Amino acid sequence: MILFLEQALNGWALGSLYALFGIGFGLVFSTLGILNAAHGTYASWAAIVGYYVVERAGLPFPVAVGVGVAAGGLLALAVDQIAFQPLRSRKAGMLGALITSIAFWIILDSLAGFATEQQSLAFPAASFPSGMIDIGPMKVGQLQLIIIAVLIVCTIGIHLLIQKTRLGTAMRAVGWNEVAAALGGVNARMVILLTAFLAGATSGLAGVLAGAATSNVSFTLGEGLMLKGFAAVVVGGYDDVRGTAIAGILLGIIEVFVAQYVSTALRDGFTYSLLLIFLVARPRGLFGSAGFVRA
Amino acid sequence: METLLDLWAAYGSTIAFAMVNALFALSTYAVLSTGVLSFTTVVFAAVGGFLAAQSVAHLGIGLWPAFALAGIGGAVAGSVVAAAFLKLDSHWMALASLALVLITRVTVLNTPLLTGGVNGLVVPMSVPMGDLVILLALVAAVFWRLHRSWYGLAARAVREDAAVASTMGIPPRGIQFTAFVISGAVGGIGGAALAFTLQFISPETYFIGMAFTMIASTVLGGSFHWFGPIVGAAVFTALPVTMQSVLPAIEDVAKGVVLLVIMIFLPRGLVDPRAVGLRRAARRRVSAEEGTDV
Amino acid sequence: MSDAALSRPLLELDTVVKTFGGVTAVGGLSTRVTRGSVHGLIGPNGAGKTTLINLITGLFHPTSGAIRFEGRSLEAMQPQAIATLGITRTYQNVRLFSGMTVLEQVMTGCWLTREVGVFASFLGLPSARAAWVRTREHALSLLARVSMDHRADELAETLSYGEQRRIEIARALGSRPKLLLLDEPTAGMNHQEATAIGRLVHELRDAGLTILMVEHNMGLVTEFCDDCTVVNFGRLLATGDPATCLADPDVQEAYFGRKTDAERIQALR
Numbered sequence: 001m002i003l004f005l006e007q008a009l010n011g012w013a014l015g016s017l018y019a020l021f022g023i024g025f026g027l028v029f030s031t032l033g034i035l036n037a038a039h040g041t042y043a044s045w046a047a048i049v050g051y052y053v054v055e056r057a058g059l060p061f062p063v064a065v066g067v068g069v070a071a072g073g074l075l076a077l078a079v080d081q082i083a084f085q086p087l088r089s090r091k092a093g094m095l096g097a098l099i100t101s102i103a104f105w106i107i108l109d110s111l112a113g114f115a116t117e118q119q120s121l122a123f124p125a126a127s128f129p130s131g132m133i134d135i136g137p138m139k140v141g142q143l144q145l146i147i148i149a150v151l152i153v154c155t156i157g158i159h160l161l162i163q164k165t166r167l168g169t170a171m172r173a174v175g176w177n178e179v180a181a182a183l184g185g186v187n188a189r190m191v192i193l194l195t196a197f198l199a200g201a202t203s204g205l206a207g208v209l210a211g212a213a214t215s216n217v218s219f220t221l222g223e224g225l226m227l228k229g230f231a232a233v234v235v236g237g238y239d240d241v242r243g244t245a246i247a248g249i250l251l252g253i254i255e256v257f258v259a260q261y262v263s264t265a266l267r268d269g270f271t272y273s274l275l276l277i278f279l280v281a282r283p284r285g286l287f288g289s290a291g292f293v294r295a
Numbered sequence: 296m297e298t299l300l301d302l303w304a305a306y307g308s309t310i311a312f313a314m315v316n317a318l319f320a321l322s323t324y325a326v327l328s329t330g331v332l333s334f335t336t337v338v339f340a341a342v343g344g345f346l347a348a349q350s351v352a353h354l355g356i357g358l359w360p361a362f363a364l365a366g367i368g369g370a371v372a373g374s375v376v377a378a379a380f381l382k383l384d385s386h387w388m389a390l391a392s393l394a395l396v397l398i399t400r401v402t403v404l405n406t407p408l409l410t411g412g413v414n415g416l417v418v419p420m421s422v423p424m425g426d427l428v429i430l431l432a433l434v435a436a437v438f439w440r441l442h443r444s445w446y447g448l449a450a451r452a453v454r455e456d457a458a459v460a461s462t463m464g465i466p467p468r469g470i471q472f473t474a475f476v477i478s479g480a481v482g483g484i485g486g487a488a489l490a491f492t493l494q495f496i497s498p499e500t501y502f503i504g505m506a507f508t509m510i511a512s513t514v515l516g517g518s519f520h521w522f523g524p525i526v527g528a529a530v531f532t533a534l535p536v537t538m539q540s541v542l543p544a545i546e547d548v549a550k551g552v553v554l555l556v557i558m559i560f561l562p563r564g565l566v567d568p569r570a571v572g573l574r575r576a577a578r579r580r581v582s583a584e585e586g587t588d589v
Numbered sequence: 590m591s592d593a594a595l596s597r598p599l600l601e602l603d604t605v606v607k608t609f610g611g612v613t614a615v616g617g618l619s620t621r622v623t624r625g626s627v628h629g630l631i632g633p634n635g636a637g638k639t640t641l642i643n644l645i646t647g648l649f650h651p652t653s654g655a656i657r658f659e660g661r662s663l664e665a666m667q668p669q670a671i672a673t674l675g676i677t678r679t680y681q682n683v684r685l686f687s688g689m690t691v692l693e694q695v696m697t698g699c700w701l702t703r704e705v706g707v708f709a710s711f712l713g714l715p716s717a718r719a720a721w722v723r724t725r726e727h728a729l730s731l732l733a734r735v736s737m738d739h740r741a742d743e744l745a746e747t748l749s750y751g752e753q754r755r756i757e758i759a760r761a762l763g764s765r766p767k768l769l770l771l772d773e774p775t776a777g778m779n780h781q782e783a784t785a786i787g788r789l790v791h792e793l794r795d796a797g798l799t800i801l802m803v804e805h806n807m808g809l810v811t812e813f814c815d816d817c818t819v820v821n822f823g824r825l826l827a828t829g830d831p832a833t834c835l836a837d838p839d840v841q842e843a844y845f846g847r848k849t850d851a852e853r854i855q856a857l858r
Contacts, residue, residue: 035389037507086559094389095332096562099514100555102507107551227397227503234394238386269405272398279391280379444710445703445721452697455686462646464672464701464764519688569688569744576747 013144015252016151021206022229024199026238040222041108043207046072050208072204080196112219122215313532318485319509320524325478330454333392339369341501343483344490369483377475415497422491438521517564599624605654615823629817637823675767692741695728698763771802787813
């Protein structure tokens, strides 16, 4: 029973990373209409930058998290302005942006390989909160609890931002129609920049935390997060951060339990079967709303 | 002659891969040319690849029957995917098809009896270059006929504005369904061609990397004419090889930068029939302003 | 066709309602279009005219009410099925296909009258080629009708707005429809061009076509329409012959705000 609960918490933490990553991916998809193949590289780069902040500069872990988040956000801004902005004015649509994002994925992934000398690096255990906490009879990692809390804070924060603030209304308006948003007095350019930064920053946050939690800082980090974060977005519905958060957590818990009680080999099988079921049975996700009808 | 042979020895496999990639790009183009962005070519390729590999190994059939079988298998898969996914709107369609690629890999991993599982399959047959050329020519001929037929006209209409096309009596879903069957058949044949070229296939063969390669080839070459994907596949396949000889250390980075630059400056791809018409119109305006007869 | 079928209206709308979310675009509208007439659909901006056209062509489905064409119910039909029955249309904001030449646009409109299977056309059988040539001739003759045949091989998007509108009419005629819906066919045209469209509409009617057109130019409506239906806020204001309709006080109010102005002036005093 104790093992069960411990594993549930481990799964929750793992899933929180998927969700945290997926929120940014879904935000860009719903607001900017871009299927961003380079999104995973933001997480890799945030983790790599964070690693060097700790390892080379000897700064404490929270600083590394802050720098990683900033790095993810700025990288996303740079990619948006270089790869997506030139296409917006030409109405090249989702397709052109997908291709330029693939280009950046190739570039940033291979540069990340150079930055880590094609190795998997790990944060020194002493550098981040890696101890265990006793909760009743259970032993739970400090970092796991931090990750769980981070996701909750981020989900509530971003949900409120989108639903309750002027900026959020503007983001939703841009998501529907950039021209209409511009007419309605929304500064579309500003909204685009903020959305890109926010998405990159959450991806970066997920990257640094995942780098520490899984002892893997390399270009493969972003790819792993990308696949699972993507699943969370599809299961949860891309236009609702709550859906992504819950779906991510569920996927994490299922993964850990399947590995623990069924078989490690079937772990991904369960995740993607769930994905398939949702695609067919509930194609708009957990919280999915009916789409706008356009003639 | 000597240098030609050297060239062949050095770049023969690149040319073979360019032709296989052209098949995948054409499969992607088949659905893209009706306005559907789908990554399911990878799925069709996996079906065709494993089907061809297994039937060559266990049923003892020849190369061309294996291609035919792969094409049929892919077409069946295409119709199943179309029936399940065409009801989704375009954004979800793109996501769902990408999810299906992930699911395909897991399925391949977990059905070792059919696919060799994690160890992959050795393919006991190879495809001679001449046969590959004939195969690509045949497939290209099909696309050429499609383009010049009523189907081609309807597909362009559905892509540009499905609602308007439907008010003219063109059934968008029907056209897109047909596109998926064609995409499935060509994707399946491409999967078999890849299996016979690599002579070893595994779950990693038909995965995300391939999904992005084929979509990049298609859009790079231009998705408004069937010749575009073939050009795109050639450029995209040759790019790393070229870069390797120019900038060996950072060939991938250079490949990404070239892709980025081409897309930013030519967002409709290298082959764009509309650009020809626009240029002609611009010329006409200029000559009209100069007062000469058009 | 029996006399009864001929005297029955070609198109009948019976208390048609269409709501989007909580907004009512069309609120219980009934009207009928007589076979062989030019019927004007008029009303201020946002009155629900284009929504009505979208409902008739199946791009939207009515929330309630009935739409009958030659006695058949259209409410649940897909757009392509409705086109097959013989209803085609043009669009308020011209919607030609990007990247197609003028001739290709009109050929696309001939989809339903192509006389050959898609597969036969793929194979390029001689019969399919002959049918293609016939369709091409048909499309060129339609272009000649709207005086656009000299531009047949040019990209439609490079032509002027007025020219594009005429191409769109030719495209809608491609499938030899029984009912043609024109959504503001003269928008952005000068008087001369608009009158040419009016004359074309009369020629088409005299050749047996029924036309329902959304039109803002009241001069054109009185000159070229046999009947008209006036709507405002998705409701029927008046229907009948144009002169009577335009004289109706409700119509006057909706268009020129006369009554309200008068009342406001009185209130100010």
